[in-house]
Amino acid sequence: MNAQRIVATVTALAAGALLVGTAVVGTQVGTATTVAAEPTSVTVTPAVQPAACTGELTVPVGSIEGDDFSSEPTVRSRDLFGVEAVTDGAEAGDGLFGASIERVQDGDIAGYAALACGTPSTSQWLVGGSTSLGSSARLVLANPTQSNVEATVTLYGGSGQIDAQTVVAVGAGGIEDLLLEAVQEGIEATAVRVESTGAGVVAALQDSELDGLQPAGTSWVASVSDLGTSLVVPAVAAVGLESSAVLRLVASEGATVSLTLANGDGAVEWSGVAALELDPGVVTEVEIPESSGSAVVIDSDAPVAAAAEITVARSSDIGEEGSVAHDRTWVPAEEVPATYGENQDDGVYWPGDEGVLLAYTAVATTLTVLDDAGEQIAQTETRAGVVTRIPVEGVSAGTRLTLQGRAAWSLQIVGDGGFLASMRALPATVLDVDLSVVDAPYLP
Amino acid sequence: MNAARPVVRAIVVSDGRSDHLTDVLASLAEHEYDTLDVVVVDGDAPELPPELRGDVVSAPGATYREAVDAALARHPDLERDYLWLLHDDTAPLPGALTLLAATARKRRRAAIVGAAQVRWDEPSRLVGLASTTSRVGARRVSLVEEDDVNQGQHDSRDDVLAVSLAGALVRRDWWKESGGIDDAYRGFGESLDLCRRAWRSGYDVVVVPAARIRHAQDALNGVRAGSSRGRASSYAARRTGEWYHALAYAPAAMLPLLVLWSFLAVPARIVLRIAQNDGRTAVSDLGVPWRLLGRLGSLRRSRSAVRRATTAPISIERQLLATPREVLHHVRVAELGAYDAWRESQAPTDVERAELAVAAARRRRGLAVTAFLALVVSLALHADWFIGLARGEMLSGAVLGVTDLSFAEVWSRVLTGWDETGFGGATLDSAYASLMLPLAAIPGGLRIGAALLLSLAPLIAALGGWAAAGVVVRSTWARGAAALAYAVWPLFLVSVADGRMGAVIAHLALPWVVFGLVRGAGWHRGEPVGDGEYPRVPQASPSASAGAAFAGAVTVAAAPVLLAPLLIVVAVAGVLARGTRLRTWGIAVPALVVSGPAILAAVERGSGDAVARILARDVGPVGGVTTLSPWTLLLGGTVDGPTSAQLGSAAGGDLGATGVWLAFAVGACVLLAAVAALVSLRAGWAVRASVAVATLGLAAAIVSQHTPVGAVDGAGGQVTPGWAGAGSSLMALGLITAAAAASSGSWRTGQRSRGLAWRRTGYAVSLGAVAAVLAGHVAVASLLEPAADSATPSGTRVLPLATALDQQSSSRQRALVIDEDEDDGTISYSVLGTDGTVRVLGTAERDAGGVTLSRAAGDAPASPADLAEAVGTLAGGAEGAATALTDWGIGIVVVAPGADALVSALTQVDDVAAIGASDYGTPFRVVRGDGTQASRAWLEEGDATVTVPMDATSGTLAVDAKDATVVLAEAADDAWHATLDGAELSRVDDEEGRNAWALDGAGTLEIRYDDPAHTAWLWAAALVCGWVLLASVPLHRSRGRESA
Structure with missing residues (x-):
């Protein structure tokens, strides 16, 4: 091996060793760490839109006049609390909720109908109504906001979702109504979904029925914001009257529900209905067995909406002797109140002497009722899983009551002679929202 | 003049500074002249050889004309006198005078009879015969090519516009009538002037090609004692003489135009000189118009001499002027024909020529095939990009951002260096952004330019790899393999897919640095012919060094981490280069100028963290980096630690795992080839140097990953490790070049040994295996779904x-x-x-606290x-x-x-x-509280707000306000200025961190961004890079035509 080859070999080895050595050293030298932008937590108190009521009851089309009867009511009264009365537009008012209580003594729409008027919502369900022969379902959309909105109305029936969606444009401060029997008639049991652009819309359904010549009751169907998996209908029987009730359910994606009847003695297994299968979009009705002072608890594996229709009877002047007229009310199912965490106060306007305040509590708790000055009206200890009647004394009609406690509330208005209406209790405070905010690039 | 024999009076004028006088006098002995006068105007009087009959006349301080007159004064005018004008470096060959005198006798109207000038040391090569000029008169067109071999091709010439007076016979009466040569020409161009005046006076000028004078051209060549060396030294005087000639002969109305033209021609000439790498002539060109102005004093006398001489119609003279086509041909031959002359001097033999032709054809075929394959790779990998581009979409991605920018936006970003991301920030420099300028200049904007660059990146990389491999090996197969391996390097393909422009451009520019560096130092391989190479000694090319400098500047602009490796390589190469040391070291200059602002900022910042962040930063789209271990980098992988489970799933057909393994296979092939190159001990220094370069690349990649890049800037940015792509590209280049260098000549060696067939089969098989691995890698990469961060075509509207x-x-x-x-x-x-979020122009670099690195450390903006x-x-x-x-x-x-x-x-x-x-x-x-629209800049006066209209970086408004505040909603930076009628407004503190100034008065408010340091560096870099770009055009400097 001459010198040249030795030099060549050595330098070649050196070059190779340098390369490998750099790699070895590199494994000792670490790499920089990634630091991403940290999300910031922001707590926000959202602004609220005005609440709106949906106007007076109207007589469904096709009125007839007769000798001793007429479709149009002659004796009717309306109490409007918390909102301004307006002839042609949304009856709006600040204060998070209002109430509209109508008592119609005669005519086709004889009966009591009450609605707790809430703030606009972008997505809501109204379970109730019918478009079969003799029934009328009038959907009323009120827009108390400053901008126009477009509401998309989807109808569900016994055979599922009706394909034709209707879009209703409601101007700022305006009110529109839509007769569901014009969309699709002949549906025995309907459920309606309203999705709206912008800040949302206030929706309510006037459900009126005629049984031949006899008025079969008028009610406002109130809306709930969303489907849920753990719901309760707070009251399925009229207090002080004989009543029957039917439960109506709908699940947009299909669900399996289990129903429980909760009365003063606790939960009662509902014979015959252990697990109810709901097909997607199919409106299903179930008879609620006799038991006064009960609430229906609904547990489901997928989101559902539900409502109970309570019917009472009374003797009727129209037609033959001994004819019977009915009055009905719809009580929508609400989320079962959470057993821990912050609880929001609810509120309701007291209708007067005819009012009956009921509460379903899932756990034993204390319920308190305050009036608009903050004075305590009533306080009751309740047991778990029962419906309790809260005595409210000495409160004039139109008083804004604040309801505190973990309960699902229902306010019934029971009229002598067989009239019935009910209202939901709506949130009386605005809850803060916690948001997580982070900066990020924006790309197509 | 009667028909008698003409009387020849020989006059030799000497200034004592030429070494050739003795030879001149010796050569005169054999000629038959009538009188000889050696006029000495300076220096010592020479000794006349004994056989020479003649006198020495002393005329100290005289010009040539005065010297001739002094000699003539000693002899009476016999009315058939001819002056034989000789210099002290013109030696007539035997028989020259006889021929000249015979012609003078025949052509009685000839006032001047000239001879052919041949080279002093090689009489068979012509130096000059006759010359003419263009119609304008500013260019002297010689009628022969310099150093042309005299084969008698000009023997038929007789009437010409002008001949050289050196060794010419001039009629004495014409000399007296015209007053002799014009002193204003100072030695260059006086022959042309005298001859033209002769034509205008009705005389003829004749050349006798058979009469030959050896002319050493001392003045032209600047070898007279005391003058600066080289032909370039007389260039300015020659050019000035030509211009002066034009001024003397042009119509009076043209004079100012001609003077102006001499000034206006300077920039174009300087550009040409730079392209020819001829700086000295460029400086001379600068001085020519001024010298011309200096001579204007004597112009009147020259013009009146011409006027006096014009007695015959000038149509005769006009026929002898050079037509524009002839001038063009002369320029082409003179300026550009030097290349042919140079090539001629290196002329190969006929056998070599044939082999070279075959090799050239094979090379062209190989280049075409390689380019075609690379184009196929480009199309296969990114067919959807081409389709999207044709549909009018742009490329965008999580790393790349959006790319739909117009030229104006890119230009304003380059010019000011203000980055608009978030609330704005000052960038370190505009080096990277100016790389996007030519892409944005393509019709269609940056959208098309960037997409084309990324889509065709494998093709361009293959061309670069071909060129770089060609300096170490000439075999077409090896070059093709090297080019394709470089083009489909796995980490490079990932850079392209992600749209990391900086790493991509660095990868494309690196091979040209190697190409230029090696060729510039003359180390490149020649074409193998016979048993050796052609050319035997490779020529170092200054244009190549300039090209390497430019490519180096581009590389450093695109990947600043490669500055240190570039400097090391250039320093070492310069030390080893003999004869081209300065030029090789000069390769680093543009890269240093481009990195100037960054280096300065690093020095000012001082802290180790900031220095590392600045010098090893990623430019362009950054982010979303997964780091790789150095072993993975060495093996060319794109994902760390492939497991045996992945190998199994790869075998089972999982495309993702197969892709990972094939990437490793490509890198492993290259690494094995480089190791084999080291082991084989062939092409020693090339291989070892390449492996050392690869080591530098690996080190750069490791440093990149160690340096945090980016900042949490509130605009979606995050801090990530740097991208190892640039260092990996350098490493790949080094390893591939090492393998290529070792393969040089391997096919041919041991041609008579027995193992040849086995060895050649082995080479072919290994080449085939490499090709299969590359093809597989590309195929799998094209079939895989693009990664989440990849760039994809999308609509331009965001x-x-x-x-x-x-x-x-x-x-x-x-x-x-x-x-x-x-x-x-x-x-x-x-x-x-x-x-949309723009990342393609690069974002302002920030330190850990969020302050831009181009400014001093301080509070977070x-x-x-x-x-x-x-x-x-x-x-x-x-x-x-x-x-x-x-x-x-x-x-x-x-x-x-x-x-x-x-x-x-x-x-x-x-x-x-x-x-x-x-x-x-x-x-x-x-909207604002008062109902007005929001704006970038506004004037607050109490509760009222007035918008100041702005464009990208400046705005004006006519104002009249008291106690008002001008607010600019950009991050506070001292380079934002507000002026009222030119007077700077004072800044006020703004609690939100914006720029605010106090305004009180009326006038024109102007807000603008002005960073003088940035502008200065930008223009310096532009100038230097423009210079080397021009210099990289491969033009050879002209070999010294009289009027080059």
Whole structure:
């Protein structure tokens, strides 16, 4: 091996060793760490839109006049609390909720109908109504906001979702109504979904029925914001009257529900209905067995909406002797109140002497009722899983009551002679929202 | 003049500074002249050889003309006198005078009879015969090519416009009548002048090609004692003489135009000189117009001499002037024909010529095939990009950002160095952004330019690899393999797919640095012919060094981490280069100038962390990096630690795992080839140097990954490790070059040994295996789904049209885009002054505290992260966010499409008003408390607000205000200036971190961004890079034509 080859070999080895050595050293030298932008937590108190009521009851089309009867009511009264009365537009008012209580003594729409008027919502369900022969379902959309909105109305029936969606444009401060029997008639049991652009819309359904010549009751169907998996209908029987009730359910994606009847003695297994299968979009009705002072608890594996229709009877002047007229009310199912965490106060306007305040509590708790000055009206200890009647004394009609406690509330208005209406209790405070905010690039 | 024999009076004028006088006198002995006068104007009187009959005359301080007159004064005029004018470096060959005298006798009207000038040391080569000039007169066109071999091709010439007076016979009466030569020419161009005046006076000028004078051209060549060396030294005087000649012969009206033209011609000439790498002549060219001006004093006398001489119609003379076509041909031959002359001097033999022709044909075929394969690779990998581009879409991605920018936007970014991301920031330099300028100049804007660059990147890389491999090996197969291996290097393909422009451009430019460096030092391989190479000694090319310098500047602009390796390589190469040392070291100069601002900023910052961040930064689109271990980098992998499970799933057909393994296979092939090259001990120094370069590349890659890049800047940025692509490219280049160098000549060696067939089979098989691995890698890469971060074609519109228009209007509103994550409800927001997040121009580099690295360390500047509360307020549907938004010039809030909950939340807020709906989002208008529209800059006077209209970096407004504040909603930076009628306004503190000035008075308010240091560095870099770019054009300097 001459010198040249030795030099060549050595330098070649050196070059190779340098390369490998750099790699070895590199494994000792670490790499920089990634630091991403940290999300910031922001707590926000959202602004609220005005609440709106949906106007007076109207007589469904096709009125007839007769000798001793007429479709149009002659004796009717309306109490409007918390909102301004307006002839042609949304009856709006600040204060998070209002109430509209109508008592119609005669005519086709004889009966009591009450609605707790809430703030606009972008997505809501109204379970109730019918478009079969003799029934009328009038959907009323009120827009108390400053901008126009477009509401998309989807109808569900016994055979599922009706394909034709209707879009209703409601101007700022305006009110529109839509007769569901014009969309699709002949549906025995309907459920309606309203999705709206912008800040949302206030929706309510006037459900009126005629049984031949006899008025079969008028009610406002109130809306709930969303489907849920753990719901309760707070009251399925009229207090002080004989009543029957039917439960109506709908699940947009299909669900399996289990129903429980909760009365003063606790939960009662509902014979015959252990697990109810709901097909997607199919409106299903179930008879609620006799038991006064009960609430229906609904547990489901997928989101559902539900409502109970309570019917009472009374003797009727129209037609033959001994004819019977009915009055009905719809009580929508609400989320079962959470057993821990912050609880929001609810509120309701007291209708007067005819009012009956009921509460379903899932756990034993204390319920308190305050009036608009903050004075305590009533306080009751309740047991778990029962419906309790809260005595409210000495409160004039139109008083804004604040309801505190973990309960699902229902306010019934029971009229002598067989009239019935009910209202939901709506949130009386605005809850803060916690948001997580982070900066990020924006790309197509 | 009667028919008698002419009387020849020989006159030799000497200034004592030429070495050839003795030879001149010796050669005169054999000629038959009548009288000889050796006029000495300076220096010692020479000794006349004994056989020479003649006198020495002393005429100290005389010009040539005066010297001749002094000699003539001693002899009476016999009316058939001819002056034989000789210099002290012109030696007539035997028989010259006889021929001249015979012609003079025949051609009685000839006032001047000239001879052919041949080279002093090689009489068979012509130096000059006759000359003419163009119609303008500013260019002397010689009628023969210099150093042309005299084969008698000019023997038929007789009447010409001008001959050289050296060795010519001049009629004495003409000499007296014309007054002799014009002194104003100072030795260059006087022959032409005298001959033209002769034609204009009705005489002829004749040349006798058979009469030969040996002319050493001492003055021309600057070898007279005491003058600076070389032909270039007389260039300025020659050119000035030519211009002076034009001035003397032009119509009077043309004179100012000609003087002006001499000035205007200077820049073009300087450009040509730079391209020819001839700096000295460039400087001479600069001085020519001034010298011309200096001679204007004697112009009147010269012109009157011409006027006096013009007695015959000048149409005769006109026929002898050079036509424009002849001038053009002369220029081509003179300026550019030097290349042919040089090639001739290196002329190969005929056998070599044939082999070279075959090799050239094979090379062209190989290049075509390689380019074709690389084009196929480009198309296969990114067919969807081409389709999207044809449909009018742009490339965009999580790393790349959006690319739909116009030339004007890129230009303003380059010029000012202000980055608009977030609330703005000053970048270190515009080096990288100026790389995007030519891409944006393509019709269609940066969208097309960037997409074409990325799509065709494998093709361009293959061409570069071909060139770089060609300096170490000439075999077409080896070059093709090297080029393709470089083009499909796995980490490079990932850089292209992600759109990391910096790493891609560095990869494309690196091979040209190698190419230029090696060729510039003359180390490149020649074409193998016979048993050796052609050319035997490779020529070092200055243009190649200039090209390497330019490519080096581009590389460093695209990947600053490669500055240190470049400097090391250039330093070592310069030490080893003999004869081209300065030129090789000069390769680093443009790269240093381009990195100047960064180096200065690093020095000013001082802290180790900041220095590392500056010098090893990633430029261009950054982010989203997964680091690789050094072993993975060495093996060319793209993902760390492939497991045996992956090998199994690869065998089972999982494309992702197969891709990972094939990437490793490519790198392993290259590494094995380099190791084999080392072991084989062939082409020693080339291989070892290449492996050393590869080591530098690996070190650069490791340093890159160790350095944090980016900043949490409130505009979606994050801190990530640097991208190892640039260092990996250098490493790949080094390893591939090592393998290529070792393979040089391997096919031919041991041609008579027995193992030849085996060895050649082995080579072919290994080449085939490499080709298969490369092909497989490309095939799998093209079949795989693009990664989440990859660039994909998308529509050019990102925000609603109305929003984009507001951003570009004179109010230059910003847009706040908010979106909601469907999974966890996190609200993400982005403050945009452009249609989408722009990353392709690079973002302002910041330190750990958020301060831009181009400024001194200090408090964290305002950034969009400060707006998180306001965004949360808006998204929650609460009031009160409008002020925070309009304070920063945000006039539009756009809710990304699909976030319906946010739309309803914003509809509930009174601060914002919906202004429509669009497929690209729902825009909401935000106005200030007083109802005016938000804007980037405004004037606050009490409660009133007036918008200052702005374009990208400046704005003006006529104002008349008292105690007002001018507010500019950009991050506070001292380079923003506000002036009122030219007077700078004083800054006031702004609690939100914006720029604010106090204004009191009336006039024109002007807000502009002005960073003098940045501008200075930008122009310095542009000048230096422009110079080397021009110098890299392979033009050879002209070999010294008289009027080059």
